[in-house]
Amino acid sequence: MIMAFSLRGIHTPHRKNTVKKPTVRMDAPASVTVPMSMHIGVPATPTVKVGDLVAVGTKIGEANGKISSNVYSGVSGKVTKLTEYLTADGTSSVAVVIESDGQMTADPAVCPPAVTNREELILALRESGIVGLGGAGFPTHVKLDVDPARIEYLLINGAECEPYVTSDTVTMLTRADDMAYALGVLGRILGIKNVIIGIENNKKDAIASMKKMAETVTDCTVAVKVLPSVYPQGGEKVLIYHTTGRKVAVGKLPIDVGCVVLNCTTLAAIGTYLRTGMPLVEKCVTVDGGAVKNPQNVIVPIGTGIEDLLTFCGGLREQPAKILYGGPMMGITVPSTAHPILKNTNAVLALTKKEAKLPKATACIRCGSCTNTCPFGIAPASIAIAYEKKDTAALQALHVMSCMECGCCSFVCPANRPLVQTNRLAKQLLKEEARKEAEKA
């Protein structure tokens, strides 16, 4: 378990302003737009039609195949539309539009699942609509559906290394009981023995809260590992290495080194579901950025429009340069404020021109900052040269597929070269190349 070295990384500004402010629950929005695809895998199939009445916790989308996830309504009201929805990453799926009656009545069918063995647990998790809430959106029931004997470590990701974002911190401060409950069940049913919660050292209160929580769990050993506040500490492979010393190679999964990683908010959602039967219908979202009048953490029904959320936070003090889903290092630009809060949305940032200012790209001066800050020691500047030449052999040799796209290289580059951006293109090129090879064979 002894690591020779810590992985490299960068010191970003923290800007965790919202952590000191109280978390508030937003009133039911007039309507919500709930996409059927908020996870990795096949989109869910809508189970409601226009005119149907739904309540908080009513299933509106059925998981479609193994890697998929159920979708539930976060408000009570009437289905008014099934619409085509274009996600921020450009794919399209169906979304259910529900007009809220403002009552937020819970579905009477919601009741805690009976979980006495592994099969029932996996089924319950599949029912819960829970997906990886750290951002990836991978269905949790699929992740945990492995031979329990292979799980040596359950790692809980509370690193939250992205600037601005504090919703995971809020989870660790306010939902420790849900987390403890979930750990108890996972320990009992799956026989998980070792749990490590990784948290960056800039979150003293969360560390204290988790240490206290750890003492209450009796079904497994829970340790809190305090990690340096170095971005990207919360990257899955980085967290696994810094907590267990194990390395996950390209194309391998954490379970291949005996680890399962769950985000702390995912764990809390599991606890809520197992205890109350309420599926994943709401999210705590950090609303921040210089353009937001009243930055704070807000609990909203999934499907709430970004515009409604921003209005709830006092509106905008200036026209933002960009609005993001997630943090500024790996977040995605929101094409329009009509877009909804998704299952895996942990933050909405409205950045001012000044905050989002990127210098003009100039010539590479070969300073080595990119390779010297890359957590995995990749050489982005060399990759950029190989990509220009479309030299796939060189790209392979430079291990571009190892890139986790954290963006450290682009952040530090004094010439502001589009380095991680080029890595993405290079990875795409290699994938296409491999596909062509496969077709030929």
Add this chain to the structure above:
Amino acid sequence: MSALTKITVSPHIHSGRSTAGIMRDVLIALLPATVAGIVIFGLRALLPIAVCVVCCVGFEALFNLIVKKEQTVGDLSAAVTGLLLALNLPANIPVWQCVIGSLFAIIVVKCLFGGIGNNLVNPAITARVFMLVAFESMAVAAFPTDTVASATVLSMEKAPSLLTLFFGNYGGAIGETCTAALLLGGIYLLARRVITWHIPTVFIGTVFVFSWLMEGFDAVSALSYVMAGGLFLGAIFMATDYVTSPSTSWGKVIFALGAGVITCLIRYFGVYPEGVSFAILFMNILTPYIDSWTRHKVFATGGERV
């Protein structure tokens, strides 16, 4: 407000570091040595400094205009080249030679290879070597005849005291004699994280150890060899040039070790009394190879438990 115009991929923030900022830091770090040079060699030292800086910036601007390239003088790298070149010249060098030297550094070594980031060798170092070969007056930097002292330490029978070497009140190029000022600049660059310790420390350390062995384990004598000549200027400011030195720590160590050994080989066994410039130039040429030998090992690419 529902339609936003700007869709970009992450990351959405930047550290704020810039090429111009780095070059500005180098200029600031060279300030003590520049002032020391003017104090030691008199106001006449201002002339080559002014001429080289103006010429280097001017030639680059002109070149970009003529070949219709985007203007790059704003990144201050041409100014750094000009100042570094001047600090490598004797105070009494004729102006026309400064102009030729600047032309060679900027046009031949830098611009013709594609401008900033694309030069194979350090422009200031290469221009110094070119001038040393081409102009008799350059010998003053290597074998002085009419400056404050009568010869550089490396070609003198009896070396000045360590204190004199430290404060630089002896003959040589404008910016290379005052070890104290150069150290000050080096500390600034380290503090600003513009450079790392690897190249200066290993370069100077190698020369010290080599000289110590050659001088029969005489530390004082070895120290005077370290502080004399262009070693500090070269090791702190020229060998650390990003473009022409390796990227990784191990690469930098190998580069500096090589430069230190070559410097001493030239000093002890070559025809020239000073070898820092030649050594850096030689290692510049090897840099692409050192870079490819010393890449970081990529995480989880072999020998892992899978």
